[in-house]
Amino acid sequence: MAVLNEEQEMLRDMAREWTVNESPVTEFRKVRASGEPEAFNRDAYATMAQMGWAGVIIPEEHGGSDFGFLSAGLVVEELGKTLTASPLVMNTVAASAIVLGGSDEQKARWLPRLASGEAIATLAVDEGPSHDPAKIETSVSDGKLSGTKAFVHEAHGADLFVVAAKDGLYLVEKGDGVALTTRKLTDQRSHADVTFDGAAAEKLANGGDNLLDDVLDRARVLTAAEMLGMAQQVFDDTLDYLKQRVQFNQVLASFQALQHRMADLFADLAQMRSAVEAGLQAVDAGFGVARAATIAKAEANRVMHTMANEGIQLHGGIGMTDEYDVGFYLKRARVLEQSFGSSSWLKDRFSKLSGY
């Protein structure tokens, strides 16, 4: 755990208390059971926004607290631990696009509403099932945006889409010219193909040539933070289980082969935490962001992948049942692994950033 300041510790403790008490995994089960395509609890999100979590990276003048990404990551990590379904990550990422690239009017119009939870935003970049921001066909002419975005996260609840077109990022409100097709994935969260057919679009004209990359890096570190929480929880649950479950007259935790596997996972988790926290800190410092975010998501992918598999295996048969939580982490893990950069894509980017 990074060394935190007092504000950050308070924020984390508050998030931990709330998720444990008010948003345990049973809350996600309720969301799943409801079958609503937007797949989150509006009341819970309103509460989260009231606690200030929707505005952690939004400047104070626009209704946020401007605590930065490390702080946002602390909250997201706690939400990841209990699989709390909410648009918080995507809303934060979309808000960051406006913070970085919006005009004063755009900021004034949207940021206070995104910080308060009154409106929800998300990011729409990829046009195929694998992350590839170099392949964008969506285009804008005369302020009308057209194109189809694939597997947009939290699309159903979104009032505002930050959309990547060939020449930059645009704001598009839901409504005319915006059509959703639900794509139900294993994580049972909100995903949709979003077709924009001449939808009214406003460009985020500031933020420079790297705006899309900058925003995606924020998506990467926050997604990695969610995965960190998930990995930590799977590890903790598995360790607890091994300490309780008796086989061959011994608790499983006493078997050396399992001890060594847990030691491996513990070391992996340490690496994952270092990489994710460094990614969040880099965003706040504004230095080496691309590289740090790439490392953060790559390590999150690697460790979460193994952690989910080992979590199931070490839980044995009961881990295979819908009644236990560990399967949910697996089913969410792979969706996040494939979002905003698969391992292979991230390694390619790392090589480029390193000049080889």
Place this chain on the structure above:
Amino acid sequence: MAVLNEEQEMLRDMAREWTVNESPVTEFRKVRASGEPEAFNRDAYATMAQMGWAGVIIPEEHGGSDFGFLSAGLVVEELGKTLTASPLVMNTVAASAIVLGGSDEQKARWLPRLASGEAIATLAVDEGPSHDPAKIETSVSDGKLSGTKAFVHEAHGADLFVVAAKDGLYLVEKGDGVALTTRKLTDQRSHADVTFDGAAAEKLANGGDNLLDDVLDRARVLTAAEMLGMAQQVFDDTLDYLKQRVQFNQVLASFQALQHRMADLFADLAQMRSAVEAGLQAVDAGFGVARAATIAKAEANRVMHTMANEGIQLHGGIGMTDEYDVGFYLKRARVLEQSFGSSSWLKDRFSKLSGY
């Protein structure tokens, strides 16, 4: 172990008996201590040839036994177990080139001498430190061959080189226009850069367009067979060591974490054996050779790599000393891993053969 016929069982038993009694690893230590660049014992090789091992794949009419590659592999596997230093593998591969591509005169002239051990041949293909038969610059004009071959195995003892030139394979005798530069590798065996400067060369005109590939596939399966013997020996030695060494008042073999690693290695070894034997059998059957040889060497590379590392680690400190044998297997393993196809090269070839 493949199901063997009676001849094959006899051959294997004879090889096993001879290597254990006459050519244990102490013999390799003597060869190393002698410092001779050709790095094998001529008397021992003469004995091997007398036992018929140099002619296992050579037709009976030319002084061999024509037992085939599975049989040759059985002998090579046993030699690999004790790290017996000899040009047998390379001589067999070079002889196969003449069997496949030689004229009647070439066969009559060379095969009986290669079978009897009177002459020794080797294969010279690569021109850089990594296997890449697509990159050959060596050329022949007016029967004179020029070019430089890198890291030629068993070059110092060779009377005859089977040399890959742009337009096919050629026979070149040692002597005028052939110069060796010793390249001492970790395995302390014979390797040299061989420069041919207008050396007299005779083409192996038969055997078709795939002659080079066919010969290299034979090099791959026999190298894999040597690695199989090495891997088997490292596994057996390690298992023995774990059963004897006491720490914390228990034999190491009783620690579950080590048991599970040995189970992994045992499973790997089973795969390696299947792949290698199938490669040898495919050569004998003349069916699916390219694919089977690729699988054989790829699996040999993969398993031997891990086996050598785990062998050292599980032996602990003594495995790090020159006094113990396990380090020799590691140092030979990597040389063979990089010869006639690294894992990455083999996977590329497998993809091509599979049409993707």
Place this chain on the structure above:
Amino acid sequence: MATQIEPATQTDEDAFRAEVQQFLADNFPAELKGQSNALAGVDGPTNETPAQTKWREAVGARGWGTPTWPKEYGGGGLTKAQAKIIDQEFAKAGAYNPIGGMGVMMFGPTLLEYGNEAQKQEHIPPICRGEIRWCQGYSEPNAGSDLANLQTFAEDKGDHYLVNGQKTWTSGGQWADKCFAIVRTDKSDKHKGISFMLIDMDTPGVEVRPITMISGTSPFCETFFTDVKVPKENLVGEEGQGWTIGKRLLQHERTNISGGGSLARLMGQSLGDIAKKYQPTGADGELADAVLRDKIADFEIRWNSFLLTARRAMEESKAAGGVSEISSVLKKLGTKLSQERSELLIEIRGLQGLGWEGDGFSDGELGAVRAWLFGKATTIYGGSTEIQNNIIAKRVLGMLDHQ
């Protein structure tokens, strides 16, 4: 001497092949071509169509669904060579083997070895005809990998046992007619106190509750036994022999899980070919993503060498007789590789490979996702990978126990 030869081998291969072809022409309903039916697996109920019933009855009557089982109990009484011809001809005709399930894969072979004459006469023929579905009563909430810890107790009541306890992971328990179970008949000895018995699932006191898996399916049940009367004649072997019989049955299970049953099905589908449908290709038709291509080749090479290992084990065990000791190795490798394959499919397809439901995904894509999730169980059930590692280390490699 010739008159001593078994009837089946009097027919030469070609003649037998012709017989099978004729049988198919006479009996296989064209509408079933390329289908399969659920009795062959462990998941899902059977709601047979009339054509399916007809086909099952035709095959069952000949005993060809269990071709090498003895004719006297309803099997085919055929040689392995003839069984192979049936496989080949069925495959050519697009016909499935309608006789399957746990009765064929595990219970039948075990009963043929350990059952008495009356039991074989009673239970084997309905298996051969595909009329009866069996389920496995092994695991309990506190006896998973540690089966010997089982608590379900069968009390001796003279002419019957009174069974009380709970089983879990009862495959297809909600659809099964009968259950082969291991139960405790003696509380004083962990291993020798176990017996193997057969329980009618419609006996009063038997209750099943399906378990929902992470894949969304419910192929297993919890099964509760409350004062269930089991006639003495349903004991297989001797009292206390259940551990031996039960382990033997697991060897059959292991061989099946490791791929014995599914090798043929998987062999044809190269991941490379699938990838070419989802990923861009270069000038020579090769996958443009060299890293993915390398990963696929890496997998396919190891998968091939696994298939070679399975074949080698079969050849060696044929030479040695009986089930090979290498079955633990095959189980461990085969299940791991199948899981890797499922993960690679996701990598190839991206988010398109993670669909849960909906028109946006093909049946093949959705099936692969469910198989990926359900496949996580293969390294857990039938003796987890950890248990296989223990078996390899201790029994095969002779490493001592850690106690």
Place this chain on the structure above:
Amino acid sequence: MATQIEPATQTDEDAFRAEVQQFLADNFPAELKGQSNALAGVDGPTNETPAQTKWREAVGARGWGTPTWPKEYGGGGLTKAQAKIIDQEFAKAGAYNPIGGMGVMMFGPTLLEYGNEAQKQEHIPPICRGEIRWCQGYSEPNAGSDLANLQTFAEDKGDHYLVNGQKTWTSGGQWADKCFAIVRTDKSDKHKGISFMLIDMDTPGVEVRPITMISGTSPFCETFFTDVKVPKENLVGEEGQGWTIGKRLLQHERTNISGGGSLARLMGQSLGDIAKKYQPTGADGELADAVLRDKIADFEIRWNSFLLTARRAMEESKAAGGVSEISSVLKKLGTKLSQERSELLIEIRGLQGLGWEGDGFSDGELGAVRAWLFGKATTIYGGSTEIQNNIIAKRVLGMLDHQ
């Protein structure tokens, strides 16, 4: 209040930096630029050139080779911030720290913590001046990972101990002046019977025999003690406290092996840059072999996150005080990654990366091969990876013992 502050902190950073620069200008011989010397490591003898001697003596006189050690014992008495400035300025000037070895890395910090005043006065200053080489007398033929099993016995003879036994893996034993050893003073208690003592290597009865390693080098010895007299004043701490003191020392060792010592050295060399010298590149200067490039990136990413983990551990332990419990994690990860790096170098260079000797190979290539081989020891010594796994599982994760 200002007068209470330590002298070193009175100088502000810039002034101190200037002082170091001046010192370098005055004392660092230009001919040594970019070199290093063997005392800093554990392998090889020191045959100092006059320039090397001059430089060692200059640094030793200031105590700047051990900058944060107390001034009263010959250390620099500096703050960590100042020590960092020394590091930076030395690096800029291409100057090495001539004060190193096991005395600095392991023994000194331990003696400072557990030694009595006389011992510190005697032993610390020569370490600070780089005059004395220490070796470690821990492992024995039957006490490797299981150190508590050690048999070397020190019999109490009134004013001295009489030591008999054999140590192995004595690092640099053939070049060392003194040895810090753990020996048994009481045979009745495995752990409490161990004491920590200092032995002069030139005492009669001490014999060393170098061990040749697979890398061809001989950095370790077997050391035999036959009726070796060790004065009582050479006991560190109390009799029976050796286990505690010895373990503490190992924590310092672990931190060093895991990369504390070599992080800076390795950080600058990207495998990708090395690969570009050996492998073809494409239009944008990228490695043409996409698979190799992916592997290198995979390694470099994990290596970076290891460095971040080491930094995080340092920050956290600074906050918590003392050596971090995560040292086992760092040791385990750092050694594994270094080994992977060596293997990748071979893959990048092909057979050119497997040279043993000869003009055909550069010094860098040959050095990498020896480092690859010798590096296999890093997961064995200083507490093997298996031991680290036990420590993590039991002490950090609270998993019970398997007994």
